[in-house]
Amino acid sequence: MSKAKPALRVALLGCGVVGAQVVRLLREQADDLAARVGAPLELAGVAVRRLGRKRDIDVDPALLTTDAEALVTRDDVDIVVEVIGGIEPARSLILAAMAHGKSVVSANKALLAEDGATIHRAARENGADLYFEASVAGAIPLLRPLRESLAGDRVRRVLGIVNGTTNYILDKMDSTGASFNDALEEAQALGYAEADPTADVEGFDAAAKAAILAGIAFHSRVTAADVHREGITEITAADVASAKGMGYVIKLLAICARSDDGRSVGVRVHPAMIPRSHPLAGVREAYNAVFVEAESAGRLMFYGAGAGGAPTASAVLGDIVAVARNRIAGTRGPEESTYADLKVHPMGDSVTRYHVSLDVADKPGVLARVADIFARHDVSIQTVRQEGRGDDAQLVLVTHRASDAALSGTIKDLRDLNIVRAVASVMRVEGDDTP
CATH class of the missing domain: 3.30.360.10 (Dihydrodipicolinate Reductase; domain 2)
Incomplete structure (x- = not known):
């Protein structure tokens, strides 16, 4: 009979809407999670800002602490789960955890989007896992x-x-x-x-x-x-x-x-x-x-x-299971992949279609003058609809695909036309090529 593996200990940063649901799932699904991981998962501690605050779930007071840094650097912690959000202190706490050999699960989209390079580098240098499924689309595996x-x-x-x-x-x-x-x-x-x-x-x-x-x-x-x-x-x-x-x-x-x-x-x-x-x-x-x-x-x-507490916590738990399995197997999940190093081109180079609504004078020649502005910027018009309202009219045009820079130039020149009372709206049109 194989010897039972020792429990993996989880430190949780934050016990708000998502954190409370993580605690609940760890508690309610303890047996199933242990079977899936191959070892029990135990909550080592929960870092909060205020100890006496009423929470969405009862947590053993002995697990609560306001010293987050001490929690994430404890020797008996294997996995750190960060659901406090924001840039600081989340970044410093994650880096401290990784420096002490902890793997990290995060739902922090703002930090990963602003300074993901630093977090990924720390994970690589310290041989730590970094999983962040919950950062983008809640429960959706994406x-x-x-x-x-x-x-x-x-x-x-x-x-x-x-x-x-x-x-x-x-x-x-x-x-x-x-x-x-x-x-x-x-x-x-x-x-x-x-x-x-x-x-x-x-x-x-x-x-x-x-x-x-x-x-x-x-x-x-x-x-x-x-x-x-x-x-x-x-x-x-x-x-x-x-x-x-x-x-x-x-x-x-x-x-x-x-x-x-x-x-x-x-x-x-x-x-x-x-x-x-x-x-x-x-x-x-x-x-x-x-x-x-x-x-x-x-x-x-x-x-x-x-979004939502339970859906996001579902994604967090999925990451905890993946990280725990890796630690038991002595492996790591995939690192950041940036080998392609593609540049992000400016918005002006993006190509799409446009819906443009103009308030114009209702008189002969207006459409021709408007169409001429589009033609000057090489923006082809697909459809036109005009509705008269006394001395004024609304002109609605939908273009073929054009660059954003070309459309911006078109709109600028349209605003300078004396027959155009106002550019009521400009909306991009997407998805016509997808059934």
Whole structure:
């Protein structure tokens, strides 16, 4: 009869919404986790900011500590789980843990997107594992398929909805006709949006996730600063209604794509119109979905709960099991892969289609003059729709594919035309090439 292996000890940094669920799963699934790992998993301690605070789960007071650094450097700790978020003290604590031979599981998208190079280097130099499945899409298994299952393939594009708050807001605007502010208030009332929703509605959260996705998909180092970012605060009910009338829906998309020559990548986050026939169009409420296109595997879609305590904790536990198995076997998981070293090209080089709405004077020759501006910038018009309103008219144009720089020049010149009263909206159009 084989001798039982000693328990692996887990230190948890943070006991908020996600941390409390990690504690619950470690406790409730202890026997199953031990069977899957090959050894018991024990909670060695939980670092918190305030000891007396009421928590979502009862934790043995003897496990709680406010000295996080002492916890992560203890000799009896094998795995450190970081779910406190932010840059500091998370970065210093992770580095201290790795320097003491601990493997790390993190859900910290902001840190990995801003300074992932430092964390990955520390893992490599100290022979530590670094797993971070929960950092991008909650419960959705996404990073491991990109990092491992598709390691033998060449990814061309990653297109996805990676922020549940903005997806909920845009979905409510589409389904009920609500304004942005009304939909945001509803999201806050339901707990989908924070009291300060800036990170979500301005695209910072999605941009961090896009940087992580692009780095893994294209074997290159990408930071949040490399990502072109636009939020959804300027999206109006009229924009949503116009898209709906044309058979489109507006989503905040993270788009990571190789250039046509394969020498660079574009990484961007912005609202875009997609056809209602596209798989991402049916992603409702606070759910996430990511569409991956690879040369051999073809088109793959990953869908599920992208946030929330229990879903995110599920991904964290999956990483804990993987790290624990590696420690028992004396191996390590895959390191950061940046061999391709592709450059991130500027937003102006990104190519897509555009939906442009203009308020113009309703008189002969207007369309010809507007079309001439598009032609000067080599932006081809696919469709035009005009609606008259007394002395004014609304001109809606959808272009063929063009560079963002060409479209920006077009819009600048349109604003200088005396017949154009206002450029009411400019929206990128994505997904027409995906069934």
